[in-house]
Amino acid sequence: MAGRSQKKGTSGAVRNYITRTRAVKKLQISLPDFRRLCIFKGIYPREPRNKKKVSKGSTAATTFYYTKDIQYLLHEPLLAKFREHKAVAKKIGRALGRGESGDAARLEKTLMPTIRLDHIIKERYPTFVDALRDLDDALSMLFLFAHLPSSQHMPAKTIALCQRLTREFEHYVITSHALRKSFLSIKGIYYQATVQGQDILWLVPYRFVQRTGGDIDFRIMGTFVEFYTTLLGFVNYRLYTSLGLVYPPKFNAQSDAQGGELAAFQLQAKANATDGETNGHREHPPINPDAQAIADRVGAMPDVDVDGDGDGDGEKDATAVAAIPAEDDQDEPTDEIDKFEPTAPDADVLPQPQASSAEVASLFAPFTMYLSRETPRASLEFILKAFGCKRVGWDGILGDGAFTTNESDPAITHQIIDRPALSNRAPAQDVAETESGDAAAPTVQWPYSTMPGRTYVQPQWVWDCINQSKLLPPHLYAPGAELPPHLSPWVKPSKGEYDPNLPLEAQQPDGEAEAFEDDGDEEDAAFHADRGEDMHAIVDREGSVEVGEGMHVADDDEDEEDEDVDDSDDANAVPAAEEFDGFDSDAESDVSEGEAARRQHQRELEAEATGKKLEIAKPTKKEQNAAIRKKFDKKRREEEEERERQKMMLSNKKRKLLKRIEYGENKRDTESEQLRRKRARLEKARAAAEAV
Known part of the structure; x- marks a missing residue:
């Protein structure tokens, strides 16, 4: 017996979704109230997997909701409040239309419903x-x-x-x-x-x-x-x-x-x-009864004679020592945090233990901070107080609640400023005399002087200290100093990525430093060559004489002198074979290693036969870098060949997956190399500026 046929559009995805227009009609509220109710209840539009099937073939832009969500809204108590609000709004509108503003105000004050969201939060x-x-x-x-x-x-x-x-x-x-x-x-x-x-x-x-x-x-x-x-x-x-x-x-x-x-x-x-x-928990944990019994028994005994010259009984001393648990015989605890060092160069870097929450909470507790007028007072006050600083002062014009508004207060240990570099002159302080003749406290004449014994830092010092859970050297954040990079504390550089906190030498792979150095030399040489060509062009243009089509016509005397010079040059010319000198030949750089070794052996035999000492020129820095790069390039090629051989053993699916992984790694390596190259140029320019 055949099953009963169902009507199209009454089951499946069509029934699971409902349009916004139908939902508003079903709830019998206005569109703004529908949006408001959906925000309160956490109901958002949904995108069907097959939008054409749900909309019954229509391609118009339509907003859909789950039908069950709309059914859930039918029992919401806020619907009654919205309807009451709509009814009162109609009454207020009619009162205002009749000019009865007093009645309208009374209706709004007495009949307007109050909407509470407590039950929705629960x-x-x-x-x-x-x-x-x-x-x-x-x-x-x-x-x-x-x-x-x-x-x-x-x-x-x-x-x-x-x-x-x-x-x-x-x-x-x-x-x-x-x-x-x-x-x-x-x-x-x-x-x-x-x-x-x-x-x-x-x-x-x-x-x-x-x-x-x-x-x-x-x-x-x-x-x-x-x-x-x-x-x-x-x-x-x-x-x-x-x-x-x-x-x-x-x-x-x-x-x-x-x-x-x-x-x-x-x-x-x-x-x-x-x-x-x-924080909802007892500050001290419950005491272990066994440990308390041992402590009471030890406390009832006489004091242990540590120096050996007291009157204490030796047997009681031994008993007391024996009563102490063996856990107390461990090394004395220190304030330093243990660090896990890798056992091998290629080993995984273990996460280092962080400082305890108590230590971090009291990071700025010993200090008295003063905020200058140009610093963000609200954020600095919040951060400093959250990390234990109870004494934060600022200028009186920044608002109320400062620990001190006197910038010359001697109790201030750190001052946070965001201004140019301080003057290097000696502290010039105004000393005012009181009525009794005694000298008052010195006052600061900013920016011409600083208070002695006070540390001046830029605002970034506070953020970097809390992100690293330790106090950083203040001289790195001195006024006018070039600040360290302010990095996001939620982004941790992985292996192979560029890390601005590490030195450049520790991040460069083998042979990359020499490549950067040669690239820098080539760029400088190209720059100077271009500049030289431009200068020669300028000189030729200034000394030229326009004749005919701009060709330079020389005198007969000049031609004769040029010919004499050419003849003398040809007479003193050295044959190409005799021009070769050790490792400096460019032709030898193109030959193979075997040919170079054979030529070197031939030169040694000739020198031995003639009784002359063979002078071997030292390779230049560029040649040394080329040799180092060649060595590591060969090693890299061998690793790539081995990797290709391993790929051949994989299935097609795994090979494609590995290809996608390698694409991401190559993209990351390229970005890291560009950043390292940029940093190498900056460090080279900085070193050149300091040398000058």
């Missing part, structure tokens, strides 16, 4: 870890809107909310020392923090004047901001609670109006917080 993020994993885009968006100016599309209330939430999150990062890396890029400043085991990366734009264009749909972006502010509010509450802090923290509006930013918030611990809890 649906989309069942666990707190899920919310942390989705925090990257939220922080980047909120930091962006926190730096935007208020406008008709973006009210000041929303911008103030973004600023408050982002600064609360920064305070948590500072308190928990969760910041790990940061990078200065063209787009802005990247930050990475580790919060409860999750790496969170966000972007903060530079504080330039933002000009918003008319091609930006702020309604869509405002919907995302509304959702992200709710999400970050939940996350901040959970994070502050895990540290035992009161949320929200106290906010000082007066300090914020004076530019205090982070200083406008005051963190407070909860009164009923459990002592010793940090």
Whole structure:
């Protein structure tokens, strides 16, 4: 019995997808409300695998959604809120049409529904870890809107909310020392923090004047901001609670109006917080009962006589020593971190252990920093405080909350400046006398003098120190110095790639340095040759006499002199065979090694027969480089031949896969070689400039 035939377009991919027009009609809401609801619920358009089949043969541009997603939206409580909002908006519109502005304001204040997204946050993020994993885009968006100016599309209330939430999150990062890396890029400043085991990366734009264009749909972006502010509010509450802090923290509006930013918030611990809890965990682990019993037994015994001249009993001393576990007999721990060195030149480079989180958190703790007016105060204050610096000062015009606003404060150990090189003159300081006749503290006359005992560095020093988890030499970042390359901490160079941190000699393969040197000499020779030809052309043009078609006509006396010179040259000419002199002959460079060895042996026999000493000319630097390159080229050819023989043993499928791998490797090697060649030219030019 044949099965029942189905109607076309009622099953399969056609039924799995639904167009946006049909979805809006099915939900009975407007298109803006549909977009807003999809953003809140995390539902996005889908691209069918066979778009022509889904659209029933139509080729028009159509947006599709999953049918199950739209069915899921039918039970959303926000639909009722949207419909109430639409009904109240109609009433307000009729009131304004009748000129009853008071009734319209009353309707908006009393009947306009309030939309809350708490239940959506709980649906989309069942666990707190899920919310942390989705925090990257939220922080980047909120930091962006926190730096935007208020406008008709973006009210000041929303911008103030973004600023408050982002600064609360920064305070948590500072308190928990969760910041790990940061990078200065063209787009802005990247930050990475580790919060409860999750790496969170966000972007903060530079504080330039933002000009918003008319091609930006702020309604869509405002919907995302509304959702992200709710999400970050939940996350901040959970994070502050895990540290035992009161949320929200106290906010000082007066300090914020004076530019205090982070200083406008005051963190407070909860009164009923459990002592010793940090980040949701107890600060000290539970004590092992066996270890505690041993410690009590040892503590009850008399002190051990180390020098041997005390009154302690020897038996008790031996018992006490025996009671100590054998683990204590190990070597004393040191502060240095062990390093894993490779056992062979071609061995894999093992990842080196990093400094502990406690050491990194207190990287700038011993210092007192002062930020000059031209430095980015907000980002530097955040980074320095996140890495343990409690004393950060700046000029009073930068805002409130500085540790000190006096640049001449003797407690300042480091000053971060971004100005040209300092003057080399002796420190000229103004010493003012007080009313009692005593001399006051010296004041700095920037840029004509510096404070003695203070370290002056550029802002990049802070970023490079935290990325490498150690304090770098400050003289490399002195004012006016050529800064080291600022590299991304998330990009680690692999084997064979160019690494700006390593010296050039350590990255060049065998024979490449000699090739670079010869190429540089050839380029210089070509440059000087071209320049010489140009000079000769200029001289000939200046000394020529235009006759007829520009041909140079010489006098008879000049012709005779030229002929005499030519005759004398021919008389003194040396035959080509006698012109050969040892290794300097260009003809010998083209012959084979066997022929060169035979000729060398012939010269030795002739010298021995005549009793003359054979003088062998030393090979030039160029010849030595050519010999070294020839040696390594031969080795490379042998390796390539062996590799080709191994390829012949592979199947066709694996051979194609290997070909694609080799294509990527060759492309990487070519880029690395170009960068090394460029660096070699720069180093050569720098060395020549220093020699002059």
